[in-house]
Amino acid sequence: AADTNKAKVLKIGAEMTFPPFEFQEEGSKEYVGFDMDLAKAVAKQMGYTAEIQNIGFDGLIPALEAGNIDMIVSGMSITEERSKKIAFSKPYYKSGLSIVVKGDNNSITSFKDLEGKRIAVQIGTTGAEEARKIKDAKVREYNSNSEAYMELKAGGVDAVVNDLPVNEYYLTKSGEKNAKIVGDIVNAEEYGMAVTKKNTELVEKVNKAIDELKKNGEYEKIYVKWFGKKP
Ligand code: GLN
Structure with a gap:
C-alpha cells in the first residue's frame, strides 16, 4: 500500500537530431520539439509522467522490444514492415x-x-x-x-x-x-507513437489521449507552437 502514490512513469524513446520534432537547442540539454510536447501531453492525459531517453533511431525498436522503454515518439513513420514488429497508435502527423x-x-x-x-x-x-x-x-x-x-x-x-x-x-x-x-x-x-505488440491496452489509451487532446485544443496549441500554423 506504500506505493499507491508513486508517480507512474512512462519511458519514452526518441532520437534527438530531428527538429522540430525532437532535438536539443544549442547549449541546452533539454529535449524539446513537437513530439516531446505531444508525448508529455499524452502521458499526462493517461496519468503518467513522461521520462524521455535519447536513443539512436535504429536502436529504438530494439529498446522497445527489450523493455528499456515503453513507447517510441520519434517522428517514426507508420510502415507495414515496422507494423509486423511493433504496434502503432493512430497517426498524429502527416x-x-x-x-x-x-x-x-x-x-x-x-x-x-x-x-x-x-x-x-x-x-x-x-x-x-x-x-x-x-x-x-x-x-x-x-x-x-x-x-x-x-x-x-x-x-x-x-x-x-x-x-x-x-x-x-x-x-x-x-x-x-x-x-x-x-x-x-x-x-x-504518417507518424505514429509505437508500443510493443503485447501492450494493446496502452495503444488504446494512447489513441484515446490523442483524440482528447485534439478535442480540447491542446494538440492544436502544440502544433501552432512548432509549425507556426494550424494543423
Ligand atoms: N520518418 C522517418 C522514419 O520513420 C524518419 C524518422 C527520424 O529520422 N526520426 O524513418
Whole structure:
C-alpha cells in the first residue's frame, strides 16, 4: 500500500537530431520539439509522467522490444514492415520524404536525378530505405541527421534524403544558406507513437489521449507552437 502514490512513469524513446520534432537547442540539454510536447501531453492525459531517453533511431525498436522503454515518439513513420514488429497508435502527423541539395546544384531536381548519385541518409529510416531503391545510388548512412547534412555541406555527398518538415527546418532555422529542397515530396507518410505488440491496452489509451487532446485544443496549441500554423 506504500506505493499507491508513486508517480507512474512512462519511458519514452526518441532520437534527438530531428527538429522540430525532437532535438536539443544549442547549449541546452533539454529535449524539446513537437513530439516531446505531444508525448508529455499524452502521458499526462493517461496519468503518467513522461521520462524521455535519447536513443539512436535504429536502436529504438530494439529498446522497445527489450523493455528499456515503453513507447517510441520519434517522428517514426507508420510502415507495414515496422507494423509486423511493433504496434502503432493512430497517426498524429502527416509527413513525407524530400531531397536537399546544395544551392548551386542544378542537375538534381527530382528523385529520378538521384540515379548514380551519392546520397546521405539517417540509418534505419524510411529515407534510407527509399534511397536504396534508387538505381546505382551510393547511399551513405549516418547515425544522426546532423551528420548527413554536414556531409552535404562538406561536399561528400550530392544530396540528403530526409523527411520534408525536418529538411525545411534545416534550411530555415539552421541558417544554412547554400542548400535547397528540390523535387516533389515522395511517399506520403504518417507518424505514429509505437508500443510493443503485447501492450494493446496502452495503444488504446494512447489513441484515446490523442483524440482528447485534439478535442480540447491542446494538440492544436502544440502544433501552432512548432509549425507556426494550424494543423
Ligand atoms: N520518418 C522517418 C522514419 O520513420 C524518419 C524518422 C527520424 O529520422 N526520426 O524513418
